[in-house]
Amino acid sequence: MTDIQFQALVVSETPDNVFKREIAKRSFSDLPDFDVLIAVHFSSLNYKDALSATGNKAVTRRFPHTPGIDVAGIVTESRSEDFRSGDKVIVTSYDLGTKIPGGFGQYIKVPAAWIVRLPEGLTLFESMIFGxxxxxxxxxxxxxxxxxxxxxxxxxxxxxxxxxxxxxxxxxxxxxxxxxxxxxxxxxxxxxxxxxxxxxxxxxxxxxxxxxxxxxxxxxxxxxxxxxxxxxxxxxxxxxxxxxxxxxxxxxxxxxxxxxxxxxxxxxxxxxIDSANCPLPVRRTIWSKLATDWKIDNLEMLANVINLDQLNSEIDKILEGKVKGRTVVQLHP
Ligand SMILES: NC(=O)c1ccc[n+]([C@@H]2O[C@H](COP(=O)([O-])OP(=O)(O)OC[C@H]3O[C@@H](n4cnc5c(N)ncnc54)[C@H](OP(=O)(O)O)[C@@H]3O)[C@@H](O)[C@H]2O)c1
CATH class of the missing domain: 3.40.50.720 (NAD(P)-binding Rossmann-like Domain)
Structure with missing residues (x-):
């Protein structure tokens, strides 16, 4: 695989335990060796991401780190028979964005077992309004x-x-x-x-x-x-x-x-309620409900769309309880 560079929010810890956030270049070689490489089109900001981004060790222990527990994107390369290049997918929870680099970077690499196919009835964008x-x-x-x-x-x-x-x-x-x-x-x-x-x-x-x-x-x-x-x-x-x-x-x-x-x-x-380790069959059922009879009419009304550069201030806002609705982060045009 060619070692391509991409942009990501990187949180690092200084020797005096201060956590710094910056948009930096990362490369494919910085990603863990899992089977599926995904181009992240959208992520979203959750309270847990803000905890990870501010050095909460109950969420993320090892820094430098790229948070982002939610991803909707397109498979770029796959060693798994279950997914091919071009598949539209959702990845949320497990260790994404807490222990391994997450959706606040333009690419992620994850095990096939964490991936849900984007259900009919939802776009990548809509799936991250839910997140x-x-x-x-x-x-x-x-x-x-x-x-x-x-x-x-x-x-x-x-x-x-x-x-x-x-x-x-x-x-x-x-x-x-x-x-x-x-x-x-x-x-x-x-x-x-x-x-x-x-x-x-x-x-x-x-x-x-x-x-x-x-x-x-x-x-x-x-x-x-x-x-x-x-x-x-x-x-x-x-x-x-x-x-x-x-x-x-x-x-x-x-x-x-x-x-x-x-x-x-x-x-x-x-x-x-625990979403992080919810078993895959239940996960698929819940996503398919969100795409069909539980899909809400006013979904887009909840979305505030930002790019990577705007994430920093939104992280502070969510920690202060000031965010309303859902903050969707666009990583690829
Ligand atoms: N168990 C799981 O699997 C799971 C999954 C997702 C999220 N969570 C947890 O669920 C919680 C909500 O997540 P979220 O993503 O919805 O966060 P969020 O977008 O920040 O929403 C939290 C809301 O709680 C209210 N709030 C904030 N501070 C408060 C306080 N001191 N006292 C009472 N209400 C307060 C605010 O709403 P109002 O201003 O309208 O009151 C705020 O908008 C977080 O603790 C998150 O970690 C757990």
């Missing part, structure tokens, strides 16, 4: 549907509603006929949340119990929580008999202080 955030939102909605919660059973609560996972959760749930209550720290984004289909919008303060009671009035048939901490604890105490709460994130806090009462007196289910 890991959309995939995680869909996994969370899937849990609610599988649990048997139907639109007529009551309201669904979504936290972090203007964020990546939250906004797509609101959209998919409304698309499926559920009545959604959205929690947001951005009251000025009420028009956006209404366009996505939220019927009620409440503040983070209203969503946080301060009474210390072990059970609160039953309100939610289901909850998609993306933030953790007190908002998650309050949601669990307010979930109706037999309801389900999904938990995928920790932007507010990794802590969860609760009691056994919602579980033993109301039969509430707390369901963890």
């Amino acid at each position: 890991t955030a959309g995939f995680t939102a869909a996994q969370s909605v899937w849990k609610i549907v599988e649990h048997g919660v139907k639109p007529e059973d009551g309201k669904i609560l979504v936290s972090g509603a203007t964020g990546g996972v939250g906004s797509i959760s609101v959209s998919i749930l409304s698309h499926l006929g559920y009545e959604v209550t959205a929690i947001t720290g951005k009251p000025h984004e009420q028009p956006l949340l209404e366009k996505l289909g939220a019927k009620n919008i409440i503040s983070r303060k209203e969503a946080t119990d301060t009474t210390g009671r072990l059970l609160l009035r039953e309100k939610w048939a289901g909850v998609i929580d993306t933030v953790g901490g007190d908002i998650l604890a309050t949601a669990i105490k307010s979930t109706r008999y037999g309801g389900i709460v999904t938990c995928c994130g920790n932007v507010a806090s990794p802590d969860l202080i609760t009691s056994v009462y919602p579980f033993i007196l109301r039969g509430v289910t707390l369901s963890g």
Whole structure:
């Protein structure tokens, strides 16, 4: 293989543990020796990418490093019989962008077992409006549907509603006929949340119990929580008999202080969501749902498209909770 150079965001660690981000040249020889070389057309910015880009060792241990847990692109070379040059593909999760160079570079090399073919009904661009955030939102909605919660059973609560996972959760749930209550720290984004289909919008303060009671009035048939901490604890105490709460994130806090009462007196289910190691057959099913009956009408409305040079400031913004919707990064014209 010719050793071609390409551009990437490279995060490096100085001897005094400061993390620097710059757009630099990388070459094919810097990529790991996996079977499939992919030209990255689009990536997207997730909260986890920002953690990796700022040196969070729980996400990325070895630097210099190129983050980017999401890729939609075209196979350039393949030693695997499953993929050929020209195939349009999606790669998200596993070690991409955390342990090995990710989608904030114009090329990646990955094992064939991590790759999902782009499903009919989605473009490369659309697949990255979803990205890991959309995939995680869909996994969370899937849990609610599988649990048997139907639109007529009551309201669904979504936290972090203007964020990546939250906004797509609101959209998919409304698309499926559920009545959604959205929690947001951005009251000025009420028009956006209404366009996505939220019927009620409440503040983070209203969503946080301060009474210390072990059970609160039953309100939610289901909850998609993306933030953790007190908002998650309050949601669990307010979930109706037999309801389900999904938990995928920790932007507010990794802590969860609760009691056994919602579980033993109301039969509430707390369901963890992990997208990174979701098995490939489930992964394919979720992507095909996102391309068909769960494909949301207003998908492009969620996208803010940037290039590599604009990534730096967006990384700071997502860490401050200031991003709304999905930031899609274009790497090839
Ligand atoms: N388990 C998995 O496989 C998986 C996959 C994807 C993401 N995640 C996790 O899910 C979480 C959300 O990811 P994302 O990509 O959607 O992030 P994001 O785009 O940054 O959205 C997070 C949203 O949470 C709200 N928020 C921010 N700081 C908050 C705080 N201190 N208290 C309460 N709410 C706050 C904000 O929405 P409002 O202003 O509207 O409140 C923000 O837009 C992250 O923790 C991420 O690591 C996990």
